[in-house]
Amino acid sequence: MTEYLIIIEKAESNYAAYCSDLPGVIATGATRKETLELMNEAIEFHLEGLKAQSITIPEPTTTAASVGVSI
Template identity: 50%
Template sequence: MYRYLIVIEKTEGNYSAYSPDLPGCVATGKTREEAEENMQVAIEMHVRGLIEDGLPVPEPQSFASYVTVQ
């Protein structure tokens, strides 16, 4: 089981999501929740494709944290 960080960004007309550990794996949605759900599906398909092609599945390496500035 893998656990990948995803980043969701608000754009002009929707939300977009990507995973730093899976280059090229992206998704969008009208809402943050929809983008997250679509990213779940995209990651599952991406990883399944890598396995089917006999390619290595990247180990999750990314972390996220907030920094507070005054």
Template identity: 45%
Template sequence: MHRFLVVIEKANDNYSAYSPDLPGCIATGATFEDVERNIYEAIELHVHGLLEDNLPIPDSTSFAQYIAVH
């Protein structure tokens, strides 16, 4: 099993998502639930494609953290 950080951003009329550890692996959706499902499928396809091409699956090195500023 592989785990990847996903960043989801709210745009004007939809949501977009990407994984910093998988360049080019992106998704969009009309709702948060849509984009969450779509990025899961995009990552799944991306990883399967890497395996089919005998390419290494990148290590997940990204992390996220909120910073509170006063």
């Protein structure tokens, strides 16, 4: 199983997500859980389309880290 990092952002009334390794793949939902589910579906759909067109599926390269700061 390949894992892609997604970024989830809280908006005023919903959540939005995107995947840096798969440009154009986005999802929005009312909750974080719904957004994760929709993003999973969007990634699977995108990868199926790439396969159908015989386009190489990009390897995940994006990583993330958190840093602590004093404020």
